Amino acid sequence: MTMTDLPQQVSLREVGPRDGLQSEDPIPTASKVDLLDALSRTGLRRIEAVSFVHPRAIPQMADADDVWRQATPNPDVRYSALVPNLKGAERALAAGFTDLEVVVSASDTHNRANLNRSTEQSLDDLPALADLVHAGGGTLQLIVSTAWGCPYEGDVPVERVVSVVRRGVEAGVDSLAYGDTTGMATPSRVTHLVGATRSAFPQLPLGLHFHNTRGTGLANVYAALQLGVDDFDASVGGLGGCPYAPGASGNIATEEVVHMLEDMGVRTGVDLDALIEVAALAERLVGRQLPSQVLRAGPRTRTTPV
Ligand code: COA
Ligand code: ZN
Secondary structure, three states: OOOOOOOOEOEEEEOHHHHHHHHOOOOOHHHHHHHHHHHOOOOOOEEEEEEOOOOOOOHHHOOHHHHHHHOOOOOOOEEEEEEOOHHHHHHHHHHOOOEEEEEEEOOHHHHHHHHOOOHHHHHHHHHHHHHHHHHOOOEEEEEEEOOOOEOOOEOOOHHHHHHHHHHHHHHOOOEEEEEEOOOOOOHHHHHHHHHHHHHHOOOOOEEEEEEOOOOOHHHHHHHHHHOOOOEEEEEHHHOOOOOOOOOOOOEOEHHHHHHHHHHOOOEOOOOHHHHHHHHHHHHHHHOOOOOOHHHHHOOOOOOOOO
8 A cells, every 4th residue: 555745665774783782681793693694685775783882881792893704794785883982983994894873862961871971072073083984985874862852861952952963964974863762752753853953954864763662663753754754773673772771672673664664655675574584583592572563463464374
């Protein structure tokens, strides 16, 4: 069933191997490689593979170099890495990544908990970071987390979020993503922030990263689609959370997004059955039931024999 006025296709970025696994009990390197390689064969075109953060902060990503070295990249997929600072960017470039995401929280308290420095200090780093990435021919995305609220500070004013983005634009970042770190967004808040951002930076490519902490994840995607947003993060099985955000649960599940969009006539390029199999693999690898409901129920086209 096709709906008018929605994008005809969207670009999904799979973040399970990074955002997902960083919040699970550590699993062996070989298991991370298995998950990454399985995702590479589902039709997904963008995968955030690892992050280059301090191993004390996130022990789950301590083997990022090894994971990437042992993976079998699909030439049709763009792989990216998340970094928290200049040192992380140097490590990511040395490992062979060219597409990098740098994360900065809109709320100061969360930035301090996550990155051990103020938002202002992180922003001061951005020009050098962008120069470094661009000198290597790469691209840098600014991910602004806590964009719809902070677990420590509560609501974050839209003006503050936009002012953080402005610093990124001045530094020369190539694109922007908003992170709803602890699932505080609702459709009206999505509409408001996307609108304010588009007014201020009409040319800046924008992606959205929702967590389903409070059950509004897919509704937020739908609200954004109606505004023409065509770039979303999601994690297979709904893996994920944020180790520095109490109560955060996983990202929206990639197979739930694919299932909904494809039925609305919005193409994702992803093979849903293959992706559901990878979600089942992810469950086995982390050893717990994941929140994805499409994984439990199967796609709506799956009928029960009478
Ligand atoms: N990777 C590995 N080591 C790093 C690093 C990185 N990205 N950044 C800094 N370091 C090292 C420094 O080289 C230094 O090492 P030394 O003691 O041997 O000289 C040491 O860490 C301290 O450096 P400093 O800049 O003071 O870092 P910090 O201790 O203040 O930690 C971060 C800051 C950003 C590195 C750390 O808080 C972090 O990795 N946070 C990421 C959290 C995260 O991933 N959250 C989820 C994703 S949103
Ligand atoms: Zn996240």
